Amino acid sequence: KAGVTQTPRYLIKTRGQQVTLSCSPISGHRSVSWYQQTPGQGLQFLFEYFSETQRNKGNFPGRFSGRQFSNSRSEMNVSTLELGDSALYLCASSLLGTENTGELFFGEGSRLTVL
Amino acid sequence: KQEVTQIPAALSVPEGENLVLNCSFTDSAIYNLQWFRQDPGKGLTSLLLIQSSQREQTSGRLNASLDKSSGRSTLYIAASQPGDSATYLCAVEGADSWGKLQFGAGTQVVVTP
Numbered sequence: 004k005a006g007v008t009q010t011p012r013y014l015i016k017t018r019g020q021q022v023t024l025s026c027s028p029i030s031g032h033r034s035v036s037w038y039q040q041t042p043g044q045g046l047q048f049l050f051e052y053f054s055e056t057q058r059n060k061g062n063f064p065g066r067f068s069g070r071q072f073s074n075s076r077s078e079m080n081v082s083t084l085e086l087g088d089s090a091l092y093l094c095a096s097s098l099l100g101t102e103n104t105g106e107l108f109f110g111e112g113s114r115l116t117v118l
Numbered sequence: 119k120q121e122v123t124q125i126p127a128a129l130s131v132p133e134g135e136n137l138v139l140n141c142s143f144t145d146s147a148i149y150n151l152q153w154f155r156q157d158p159g160k161g162l163t164s165l166l167l168i169q170s171s172q173r174e175q176t177s178g179r180l181n182a183s184l185d186k187s188s189g190r191s192t193l194y195i196a197a198s199q200p201g202d203s204a205t206y207l208c209a210v211e212g213a214d215s216w217g218k219l220q221f222g223a224g225t226q227v228v229v230t231p
Contacts, residue, residue: 051217
């Protein structure tokens with residue numbers, strides 16, 4: 004059974020550009036969450052989607068956005084990139100989708116470097 | 119606001135010793151607590167999930183306990199091996215969190231041969 008797949012794995016952008024990251028969840032999983040990991044802040048929650056609806060959002064500026072498609076695949080977009088957006092972006096999927104999401108399975112992440 | 123703390127931040131043990139990793143959280147209103155492992159530059163690997171109604175979970179050499187009332191969880195790794203070297207993170211999911219896990223900063227473990 005394939006795990007959570009994130010693409011691209013590595014990317015370099017310059018300030019002011021935008022970036023789109025993709026996540027394919029484990030087959031059958033309908034909840035997808037996104038996290039940002041940096042050495043200084045650790046793991047921080049970005050947002051969660053279930054059945055194409057954003058159900059929860061972390062404390063990030065509006066430059067960070069996401070969406071989920073009918074096949075549960077998800078994308079996140081960061082516009083007007085800043086140096087501080089350099090991070091490992093992790094996607095996680097979960098089978099459950101009711102009051103809580105249950106066990107989360109993470110992908111390998113997309114390493115974004117902003118120059 | 120939920121805060122998750124992991125102590126110690128780093129730990130080095132000789133091969134064969136048992137590992138004890140601690141996690142504490144401030145708000146006992148949680149749905150579950152999950153332990154993860156992260157190797158350098160990699161994603162997170164789920165180790166154990168403990169539902170709020172459970173006291174412990176076991177998988178192979180791993181055992182995790184949960185005491186909601188005191189806001190604590192402990193991960194035990196028996197007979198450590200060099201391959202256990204990694205950063206271990208605990209995370210809690212709150213009552214209305216929907217996919218939002220609150221993570222600790224992690225404990226970096228080195229098991230020396």
